[in-house]
Amino acid sequence: MWITLYISLHLLFNCFTAASVLRSDTCQLQGHFKLNGVHQDGDVILGGLFEVHFFTVFPELSFRTEPEPPYCEIFNIESFQHAQTMAFAINEINKNPNLLPNITLGYNLYDNCVMLGMAFRAAISLASGTEEDFSNLNCTGPPPVIGIVGDPSSTPSIAISSVLGLFRVPIVSHYATCSCLSDRKKYPSFFRTIPSDAFQVRAMVQILTHFGWTWVGLLYSDDDYGIYAAQSFQLEMQLIGHCVAFSEILPYDNNPRDIQHILGVIQASTARVVVIISPSSLVIPLMDEVVLQNMTGRQWIASESWATSPVFHTPRFLPFLGGTLGIAIRRGEIEGLYDFLLHLRPNSDPRNNMLRIFWENMFGCSFETGSKETDRDQVKRVCTGQEDLSITDTPYTDVSELRAAYNVYKAVYALAHALHDLMQCEEGRGPFSGNRCADITNLKPWQLVHYLQKVNFTTSFGDYVSFDENGDALAIYDVMNWQPSSDGSISIYTVGVVNEGPETGTVLSLEEDAIYWNFETKKPPHSVCSESCPPGTRRATRKGLPACCFDCLPCGDGEISNATDVIECTVCPDEFWSNTDKNQCVPKEVEFLSYEEPLGISLITASLLGTCFCALVMFIFTRHRNTPIVHANNSELSFLLLLSLKLCFLCVLLFVGQPQLWTCQLRHAVFGISFVLCISSILVKTMVVIAVFKSSRPEGKGTMKWFGAAQQRCTVLILTAIQVVICAVWLSTASPTPHKNNQYIRSIIVYECAIGSVAGFSMLLGYIGLLAAVSFLLAFLARNLPDNFNEAKFITFSMLIFCAVWIAFVPAYVSSPGKYAVAVEIFAILASSFGLLVAIFAPKCYIILLHPERNTKKAIMRKETQNK
Secondary structure, eight states, rough: HHHHHHHHHHHHHHHHHHTHHHHHHHHEEEOOOOOOEEOOSSSSEEEEEOEEEEEEOOOOSSSSOOOOOEEEEEEOHHHHHHHHHHHHHHHHHHHHHTTTTTTTEEEEEOOOTTTTTHEEEHHHHHHHOSSSSEEEOOOOOOSSOOOEEESSSSHHHHHHHHHHGGGTTOOEEEOOOOOGGGOOTTOEEEEEOOOHHHHHHHHHHHHHHTTTEEEEEEEEESHHHHHHHHHHHHHHHHHHHOEEEEEEEEEETOOOOHHHHHHHHHHHSSSEEEEEOHHHHHHHHHHHHHHHTTTTOOOOEEOOOTTTTGGGGGGGGHHTTTTTEEEOOOOOTTTTHHHHHHHOOOOOOOGGHHHHHHHHHHHHHHOSSSSSSEEEEEEEEOOOOOOOOOOGGSTTOTTTTBBBHHHHHHHHHHHHHHHHHHTOOOOTTTTGGGOOOOOOGOOHHHHHHHHHHOEEEETTTOOOOOOOTTTTOOEEEEEEEEOOOOTSEEEEEEEEEEEETTTEEEEEEGGGGGOOOSSTTTTTOOOOSOOOOTTTTEEEEOSSOOOOOOEEEEEEEEEEOTTTSSSSSSEEEEEEEOOTTTTSEOOOEEEOOSSHHHHHHHHHHHHHHHHHHHHHHHHHHHHHTTTTTHHTTOOHHHHHHHHHHHHHHHHGGGGGSSSHHHHHHHHHHHHHHHHHHHHHHHHHHHHHHHHHHHHTSGGGGGGGSSSHHHHHHHHHHHHHHHHHHHHHHHHSSSSSSEEEEOOHHHHHEEEEOOOOOOOHHHHHHHEEEEEEHHHHHHHTTTTOOOTTTHHHHHHHHHHHHHEEEEHHHHHHHOOOHHHHHHHHHHHHHHHHHHHHHHHHHHHHHHHHHGGGSSHHHHHHHHHHHHOO
């Protein structure tokens, strides 16, 4: 673009240089550009630039002779209607006594042929004038044009505004949408009655978002309009997490190879939605190739530059372009335009050659009478200029969908209202230096720019017109849908509107029931790279692919996602866990050894069974309390031992059920005291066995006086009291408390009793272990004493079981998770208690119940004699 601009500036410099040749104080124009135009005289002239032809053909350069001027091909009837709308608006203003009274507006309208070079030639001709001689070297009087309507394309508008903006010539475009033109520093005198591409892009993205199309293709023209819009589109898509599957440039030279390449990319892509931001002239070759290759199954999104173009509304395009959604300029109505268009007549004025070209294309005739022009080997008839336009059915006479033409109408009125406000200025209250007003006889373009910036009016259709600080119009678009008509062609219907406000942002309103979808399902297509991740999963982007291409990975344990397409799963709070579907946090299962579960029932049953056995043994011993077996080794200690074993069995009940503060405090205290009472009784029994044996010998006759009944009771009491003190200190300093532990298994809460103090718990177990070790040692040393006196063998065996159980308990308790640690502790209590009960009391019960003949003093003495 900048290279072309440089060439155009060079041409401008040469033109001005040639025109500055002084001949008798007169500037003489050295040459004319060959331009198609329409002219009307007036006191003040407005210029206009329109795309009346689709293509410019440049002659071959021989570099030997001056080249022929370029010429234009393929007449654009719709754009000619835009030019005539400007002529109509000026005639309407001239007839309005309330607007610009005593001022007659004229116009110079030129064809830019959709080419920057031609547009620049036309703009220079408007700004500098086309008079052969210019003698007013003081530059007084109005300029050749006070303002220009156009250019409709962004690239020519940029180039023209860059040059004419230096002279502050006001330019009001009706169709140039490039967001770059909002830069007031670069383009200080540029205005437009169409919203910026920045808004058009946001409107497109709103439509894509509404239908869930996150994976789309993009085609755009290789000009400022397409490039800037494509950049904005890709940025907007990226901001909302959508992706562009492919991005291709439409060739300006309509190279068939490039077009076929683009079609190949579209067919190879999984994207079912294709956005095209381009003038209609570049879309025509693409759609011709679409028809040729019979490519269906695509949803086309049209930018405003071709969304309403009638060239695509023929039946041959319906199977391929039916259902197209497009962004279109706000529709308007212009009263009286239809009659004005019908009364158009050509004339012989060379400045109005555009009218003759239009007439020849409309009626297929020719004004050239000197030669016989042919059309497909048929001689064209001669145009009379009186042909009837009312019998034609072309876009020229179609005023039902005035969009770009309505923007032209508003642009002309904006310039007229600005000029009117300028003329209403009261001297001494003007906006310029010294409170001066502008002089209409010596008008400067920048003065009109001042009033144009502040213009505001309402059209006859009821639309409010004004410009913001960047020269942009109000942001509003219609959403169009291409639907089949009764004759098999395409008709365009408005199905929604997109507008934007400073507070509301971009708002899309759609009538979805009115949209026609060109698919078998008659529903919107599905265009995504990857399906949305359902709740319970998260998105994981595939390496090397856009963000829309991802895998759905399930959330980890303890994490959830309750929405679609979540990037990161949410961790549940400490007391909650993810459900099976990983879409909701539910309270964690609270685990403890309960009375209802089989394990708890089994352990309680064993505990009660052990208690019953102790009661049974106690009953047997009470029943046979006067027998030698019961009397041997102090029956009082036997009953005390049975009582402590019963307590050991019953303390298990404190370990089962939901932990409470009192159960946590009592369970280990009762367990520790019960076992110390039990072991101390056994220890004293062992010491009594040894003392009795020693007292039976001459050298130990005085031993028993130290182990009488009172001493035995006192020993048991002292040993037990030590454990009571340990428990009391432990409970008073760091008492066990209920604790919800989620460290063992993250998915559940283990409700347990925290021991509070490891030292206290260790001292409790250590003291029990110390007494057990001493008892085992003494019993082991007394194992070979005579049998009639000897309980030491049974005590040794019972202590062996006790120590083995509790040695195995430590690693098993540490490695068991949750409630199973409690079960291990209960099992150790029951196993050691049953071991003591069976090892010590089973042999005696066996003799008492099954061999009563051996439970006599005579039998015991006889056995003693035999051993001697």
